[in-house]
Amino acid sequence: MAIGEAGPGSLRHGSRLERLEDTMRTRLGRECVYVPSCRFGLYVALRHWCPPGGRVLMSPVNDDVIFFVVLAAGLRPVQAPLHPFDASIDVDAVPDEVWGSISAVLTTNLYGNPDAAPRLRRKCDALGIPLFEDGAHAIGSRVGDRPVGAWGEASVFSLSKHVGAKAGGMLSLADPGLREAVRKTCAGLLAPGRPLTELAYVVRPYAEAAVRGLRLRRAAWAAVRLLGLADRDEIRMPLRPDRLARAARHAPGLDAHDPWVRVDMHDYRLESGPLRLARIERKLARLDGVLDACRAGTELLLATPWAKPRDAYGTQPLFRVPLFVADRDAAIAALAQRGVVVGYLYDPPLDDYAGAEFTDPSPAPGAARWFARHALPVDPLRARTVVEVLERSGARPAALPDALSGSGKTAGGLG
Numbered sequence: 001m002a003i004g005e006a007g008p009g010s011l012r013h014g015s016r017l018e019r020l021e022d023t024m025r026t027r028l029g030r031e032c033v034y035v036p037s038c039r040f041g042l043y044v045a046l047r048h049w050c051p052p053g054g055r056v057l058m059s060p061v062n063d064d065v066i067f068f069v070v071l072a073a074g075l076r077p078v079q080a081p082l083h084p085f086d087a088s089i090d091v092d093a094v095p096d097e098v099w100g101s102i103s104a105v106l107t108t109n110l111y112g113n114p115d116a117a118p119r120l121r122r123k124c125d126a127l128g129i130p131l132f133e134d135g136a137h138a139i140g141s142r143v144g145d146r147p148v149g150a151w152g153e154a155s156v157f158s159l160s161k162h163v164g165a166k167a168g169g170m171l172s173l174a175d176p177g178l179r180e181a182v183r184k185t186c187a188g189l190l191a192p193g194r195p196l197t198e199l200a201y202v203v204r205p206y207a208e209a210a211v212r213g214l215r216l217r218r219a220a221w222a223a224v225r226l227l228g229l230a231d232r233d234e235i236r237m238p239l240r241p242d243r244l245a246r247a248a249r250h251a252p253g254l255d256a257h258d259p260w261v262r263v264d265m266h267d268y269r270l271e272s273g274p275l276r277l278a279r280i281e282r283k284l285a286r287l288d289g290v291l292d293a294c295r296a297g298t299e300l301l302l303a304t305p306w307a308k309p310r311d312a313y314g315t316q317p318l319f320r321v322p323l324f325v326a327d328r329d330a331a332i333a334a335l336a337q338r339g340v341v342v343g344y345l346y347d348p349p350l351d352d353y354a355g356a357e358f359t360d361p362s363p364a365p366g367a368a369r370w371f372a373r374h375a376l377p378v379d380p381l382r383a384r385t386v387v388e389v390l391e392r393s394g395a396r397p398a399a400l401p402d403a404l405s406g407s408g409k410t411a412g413g414l415g
Contacts, residue, residue: 016277023284024157024170027139028150031176033183034168036190037268038136038158039069039261041171043254044185045154046073046104048178049130052252054103055360057094059115060349060368061087062108064236066134067350068260070106071244071358074252078102079351081364084404085308086113086322087371091120093364099127106132107152111344111377112317114143117151130154136161136169137319137344140291160265161319162294163287165280168272189254190271231263235345236353244358294318297380304387306376306397320344320377324398325390328376334393340382347372367404374398 017034024032035041050056052074058066060079070077078101081093087110105124107115117133124131133155135141138148139162149155149172159168171186173179231237237260250256254269262268272280295315301307302315306323325331332342349368351361362368378386 016274016281020168020277020281020284021170024172028147028155028172030150030155031173031179033171033173033179033186034272035156035171035186036168036270036272037160037265038134038156038169039065039265040186040189040269041156041169042066042106042132042134043069043073043261044171044182044189045132045156046070046075047252048182048185049132049153050075050104055101056104056106057089057098057102058106058350059087059089059108059110060351060362060365061110061346061372062134062350063346064350064353065261065263065265066106066108067354067359068257071248072251072254072257072261075104077350077354077359079349079359079362079365079368081362082367082371084367084370084400085324086110086317087368087375088113088115089120090364090367091116091123095363098360098363099123102127102129104130104132106134108134109136109138109141109148110317110346111320111322112138112141112148113322114138114141114148114316116143117146117148118144121151132156135172137317139163139287140294140318141316142314159280159284162290163280163283164290165283167267167276168280189269191269192271235347237263239354241355241357291318294380297321297383300383300387301378301380304390306390306395318380321380321383322371322375322377323386323390324374325376326374326396326398328374331376331390331393331395334389334395335386338385338389340379340385340389342376342378344377345372345375366401370398370401370404 131152136158
């Protein structure tokens with residue numbers, strides 16, 4: 001059956017989609033369209049609002065997949081200067097000539113720390129350009145008087161993160177009149193679902209639980225690498241600049257950029273089947289309880305000497321809390337001995353990683369480099385264990401360089 005063709009199964013499928021969209025619509029107060037992944041939703045938004053050849057201001061401390069989504073949309077990434085403790089865009093440090101050259105702004109809301117969306121909204125309005133919000137880490141985060149994701153022309157969310165469904169996303173729209181046009185665009189880009197992929201999705205949590213229970217995680221990863229199934233061995237995926245330059249000739253387009261965009265999620269554009277949607281719906285129903293538990297862990301982590309200074313945003317971020325340690329590698333090794341795996345590292349920044357051939361570098365890269373090197377993203381649900389390990393290991397708070405802060409205080413001391 002073709003995508004969009006009606007039948008008894010697709011009617012049930014549609015009702016699940018509608019319930020998922022209604023849930024997010026209630027949270028955001030905006031129209032929502034279900035998408036198979038956050039990266040897929042972002043590509044659809046960029047293609048809808050930005051003609052090829054445009055320039056997008058974004059954070060250099062971000063997942064490289066998002067960088068490649070921007071390239072796949074036929075756009076030029078422009079790296080922004082950042083605030084050092086939350087990696088949000090430093091609006092005042094963006095030069096006037098950069099503001100005058102861009103055709104859109106993309107926030108990151110890294111780990112759930114919100115970008116300055118109210119200020120960016122006013123700036124984009126003055127320039128007549130769209131604002132896009134990447135809320136993959138930020139379900140439950142707020143900025144100003146609204147949730148993250150309620151400021152831009154479009155925002156995208158991942159249901160793989162807080163929701164824990166390991167699939168699915170939402171594309172939120174400021175203009176509800178665009179819903180059907182966006183749905184049509186999505187349908188034209190989706191790949192048909194496959195029974196084996198759906199079965200693998202259902203079985204995966206049980207396989208992962210068995211690996212954890214038998215303490216075979218290291219052996220499992222070694223087998224994956226031996227078989228050549230791992231997408232990356234380092235924090236950043238291989239750039240493969242020659243191949244990337246050839247792919248650029250076919251932009252905009254997902255097919256040519258698929259080797260980069262699919263990394264860590266090969267089914268990112270696959271139509272979601274009923275088993276997948278059913279699990280996502282169950283997980284989404286438990287989201288508020290998860291966020292409450294995250295808030296308790298975040299409160300604990302923000303009170304430690306490794307945390308960023310307190311700000312006016314309250315108890316957030318909720319997905320990961322960046323602690324700042326002088327020797328992050330040693331801290332990661334100490335945590336690994338207690339079974340705590342540290343992920344969501346974005347080092348080096350995208351301009352250092354990709355180079356000037358593929359992106360405009362930040363005019364002030366120091367804060368991004370410091371954050372990328374010292375931030376230790378901590379799952380707030382593991383807060384007590386992490387604090388205990390850092391205390392026992394003698395981990396020292398990282399000192400912010402004078403060139404970035406005007407003082408030599410540590411991260412905790414600046415609170």
